[in-house]
Amino acid sequence: MIAISTAFKKALIAVSIGDKKALKELSSNCKHAENILPAIDELLMSLDGNLSENDSYSLVIGPGSFTGLRIGIALIKGFMAGSGEKKLITITTNELMAYTYTKKFQPKENFCSVIDALSNLYYVCEFSNVGEKIGQERLVDGNGLEKIKLLKIGLSEENAPCDEFIEPTAEDLIELSNILLEDGKLTRPENLVPLYIRKSQAEASLDNKNQK
Numbered sequence: 001m002i003a004i005s006t007a008f009k010k011a012l013i014a015v016s017i018g019d020k021k022a023l024k025e026l027s028s029n030c031k032h033a034e035n036i037l038p039a040i041d042e043l044l045m046s047l048d049g050n051l052s053e054n055d056s057y058s059l060v061i062g063p064g065s066f067t068g069l070r071i072g073i074a075l076i077k078g079f080m081a082g083s084g085e086k087k088l089i090t091i092t093t094n095e096l097m098a099y100t101y102t103k104k105f106q107p108k109e110n111f112c113s114v115i116d117a118l119s120n121l122y123y124v125c126e127f128s129n130v131g132e133k134i135g136q137e138r139l140v141d142g143n144g145l146e147k148i149k150l151l152k153i154g155l156s157e158e159n160a161p162c163d164e165f166i167e168p169t170a171e172d173l174i175e176l177s178n179i180l181l182e183d184g185k186l187t188r189p190e191n192l193v194p195l196y197i198r199k200s201q202a203e204a205s206l207d208n209k210n211q212k
Helices: 032-046 066-081 093-105 141-145 168-181 202-211
Strands: 002-005 011-017 020-026 056-062 089-090 111-118 121-127 140-142 149-155 165-166
Touching: 002 032, 002 066, 002 168, 011 032, 011 168, 020 168, 032 066, 056 066, 056 093, 056 168, 066 141, 089 093, 089 168, 093 111, 093 121, 093 149, 093 165, 093 168, 121 141, 140 141
Parallel strands: 002 056, 056 089, 111 149, 149 165
Antiparallel strands: 002 011, 011 020, 111 121, 121 140
């Protein structure tokens, strides 16, 4: 399994072969597009594996950085193109946040994950106390966020108005990926698309220009 997240400022990369795993996190100062492939090669070498032997991939599809999501999608599509029958797991950013939170805090109540979408907008999703999704990822404004009467969790790298803050790790990513793989929750490669929810700033600006 090779698992990747480029949805956050920090890129998460993990490789597991049998019961062995290798993990790496790239800081926000690092150009992800240029450094992810060398990082994957490094992790594979540390486990005496190679890319051709890998049989499954996992990717965080968003919401998150538009550029980061495109990098991750292009990378996985490139890996899977013409490589035979490979398994694909897709995870939303909110789902990974929920896994990290329940693993660390073992909450007794339902909660809501919150991602700062800027301009007083937020990506949110509700979960049960054991991390099961009970809502859908959606976009709300500040007023809409206040109306959600659940404990709110956010990312440490952001400044969203939340009660608790977490920082998903590469280990969290590979653990959740393998759980979903064992449960058979697969995505067909042709259905691999980023979860944007909202338009990018460039698309929004173009729409505004066309409406004038």
